[in-house]
Amino acid sequence: MIPTASGDSCAATLYRPNRDSGDHVPCVVMGAGGSLTQRDGIPAYARCLAAAGFAALAFDYRHWGESEGQPRRRISIPRQRQDWRAAVAHARGLEGIDPSRIVAWGMSFGGAHAMMVGAEDPRIAAVIGLVPLADGLVFASRPRLLRFFARALPERLKRGSATLPMVGPAGILPPEAMPGFERIAVPNGWKNEVNTDLDYPVAMFRPVRRAAKIVAPVLLQLGEEDDLASSRAIEKSAKRAPRAELRRYSIDHFGCFVPDNVDEIAGDQVEFLRRYLPQT
Numbered sequence: 001m002i003p004t005a006s007g008d009s010c011a012a013t014l015y016r017p018n019r020d021s022g023d024h025v026p027c028v029v030m031g032a033g034g035s036l037t038q039r040d041g042i043p044a045y046a047r048c049l050a051a052a053g054f055a056a057l058a059f060d061y062r063h064w065g066e067s068e069g070q071p072r073r074r075i076s077i078p079r080q081r082q083d084w085r086a087a088v089a090h091a092r093g094l095e096g097i098d099p100s101r102i103v104a105w106g107m108s109f110g111g112a113h114a115m116m117v118g119a120e121d122p123r124i125a126a127v128i129g130l131v132p133l134a135d136g137l138v139f140a141s142r143p144r145l146l147r148f149f150a151r152a153l154p155e156r157l158k159r160g161s162a163t164l165p166m167v168g169p170a171g172i173l174p175p176e177a178m179p180g181f182e183r184i185a186v187p188n189g190w191k192n193e194v195n196t197d198l199d200y201p202v203a204m205f206r207p208v209r210r211a212a213k214i215v216a217p218v219l220l221q222l223g224e225e226d227d228l229a230s231s232r233a234i235e236k237s238a239k240r241a242p243r244a245e246l247r248r249y250s251i252d253h254f255g256c257f258v259p260d261n262v263d264e265i266a267g268d269q270v271e272f273l274r275r276y277l278p279q280t
Helices: 042-051 077-092 109-120 136-140 143-159 175-184 231-240 259-276
Strands: 012-015 025-031 055-059 097-107 126-130 218-223 244-249
Touching: 012 042, 025 042, 025 077, 025 109, 042 055, 042 259, 055 077, 077 097, 077 109, 097 109, 109 126, 126 259, 218 231, 218 259, 231 244, 244 259
Parallel strands: 025 055, 025 097, 097 126, 126 218, 218 244
Antiparallel strands: 012 055
């Protein structure tokens, strides 16, 4: 468990390299997206990284998965940013980990957080954003999300805290996204609920505007059929970050978790990391 300033802890799983890679190995800190947990799709990538000689620390945000925090399934951008800082600090203190070679890795909303961590922490050795939601303003301006907030506000005023569907006619995401979630969901993992207690305007969370401050090497992986993460924002981020690389794949937002695609996408991540974080 990773302690946080609030007293609640974040659940985490450490994947050690599958072979002897030296006494102090790089560690990839892995954050999930949106309503996903560290058990939903993330282990496939963590195992690939471990097989290649990198440690991987996957964690759940507070209020999600196996982490502590009430109410459950609450999206709090400020708290999630604190959780990222706590996870990075925790990774730097782990036995056998090289504290100077910590990587921020995130998928979707987690990819946005990874970019922000890279912009704020000059000690981060590399950043990997997998189909990152690089611009909250673009995401929040969609009519569906505006309708969700219009439903969430009365629920909060009436009951203080309530849950609404994450996916579906009344959810943040359209029904077409359901197969993607169902494909990767595991027992005690993803659940089609999100708490209405949102405490930070998503539109103000704009990693694309901080990309130029990321001094570390950056790998941004874009899905050409992705209708959730803005391709334009990812492309802008790649142009603004001084040491960014952009890779494109013929996938939708959740196509990165299809087994046939994991090998290629994870392989590109391993190749990227080996260039910038050589192992002894």
